[in-house]
Amino acid sequence: DAGVIQSPRHEVTEMGQEVTLRCKPISGHDYLFWYRQTMMRGLELLIYFNNNVPIDDSGMPEDRFSAKMPNASFSTLKIQPSEPRDSAVYFCASSRRRTGQRNTEAFFGQGTRLTVV
Amino acid sequence: GNSVTQMEGPVTLSEEAFLTINCTYTATGYPSLFWYVQYPGEGLQLLLKATKADDKGSNKGFEATYRKETTSFHLEKGSVQVSDSAVYFCALRALEYSGGGADGLTFGKGTHLIIQP
Numbered sequence: 750d751a752g753v754i755q756s757p758r759h760e761v762t763e764m765g766q767e768v769t770l771r772c773k774p775i776s777g778h779d780y781l782f783w784y785r786q787t788m789m790r791g792l793e794l795l796i797y798f799n800n801n802v803p804i805d806d807s808g809m810p811e812d813r814f815s816a817k818m819p820n821a822s823f824s825t826l827k828i829q830p831s832e833p834r835d836s837a838v839y840f841c842a843s844s845r846r847r848t849g850q851r852n853t854e855a856f857f858g859q860g861t862r863l864t865v866v
Numbered sequence: 867g868n869s870v871t872q873m874e875g876p877v878t879l880s881e882e883a884f885l886t887i888n889c890t891y892t893a894t895g896y897p898s899l900f901w902y903v904q905y906p907g908e909g910l911q912l913l914l915k916a917t918k919a920d921d922k923g924s925n926k927g928f929e930a931t932y933r934k935e936t937t938s939f940h941l942e943k944g945s946v947q948v949s950d951s952a953v954y955f956c957a958l959r960a961l962e963y964s965g966g967g968a969d970g971l972t973f974g975k976g977t978h979l980i981i982q983p
Contacts, residue, residue, distance in 0.1 A: 753909075782970055782971070791973060791974070791975035791976055792910075792955065792973040792975075792976070794970040794971070794972070797970050805970070808970075840909055840910065842910075842971075854900055854912045854915055854959075855912075855959075855971055856912070857902075857909035857910040857911070858909050859908060859909045860908075860909050
């Protein structure tokens with residue numbers, strides 16, 4: 750399995766522009782998570798999906814952020830308009846709930862390093 | 867709510883030294899506990915996990931024991947190597963379907979470990 754695939758690996762954009770981050774979870778996984786990592790705040794859960802349905806988006810910082818999962822193999826995180834304080838590394842992770850097993854681990858992608866100038 | 871507290875870094879040790887990185891948690895319900903490692907420029911990788919009290923997770927010479935009475939999950943290694951230099955994250959995942967974002971992993975802020983030859 751190729752693991753969780755994120756694109757692009759690096760993104761530099763100007764303030765005010767729209768940014769779209771992409772994620773392909775591991776095949777067969779029914780949970781997908783978006784995290785943001787910064788020096789100041791560490792790793793923050795932004796939103797997660799179960800079976801393509803957004804379950805909890807309470808971590809999404811503002812209305813400028815939106816996430817979709819149109820099918821089991823693809824998700825996007827969009828920032829519109831972007832601001833310099835959005836600069837961070839954004840990670841996508843996926844996991845699978847196995848019958849009889851508690852709280853299985855999440856597998857992370859390589860991340861997208863976003864710089865907004 | 868759920869939270870994870872781990873010792874602040876950076877932690878600098880000499881090769882072959884004994885390592886302890888402290889981690890304590892608060893959680894609703896009965897969480898599973900994880901240690902993730904992040905090497906420079908990469909995503910997070912699961913290092914080890916424990917799903918119930920007194921379980922010991924181990925991998926690559928690292929160990930951590932789930933201590934429910936002290937709500938702790940300290941990471942230890944008897945003899946560290948330069949290649950262990952990375953950022954280590956303690957995390958928990960509460961019972962699934964308990965709502966409020968509990969299905970997402972809650973991370974500590976990470977401990978940067980530097981091993982000198």
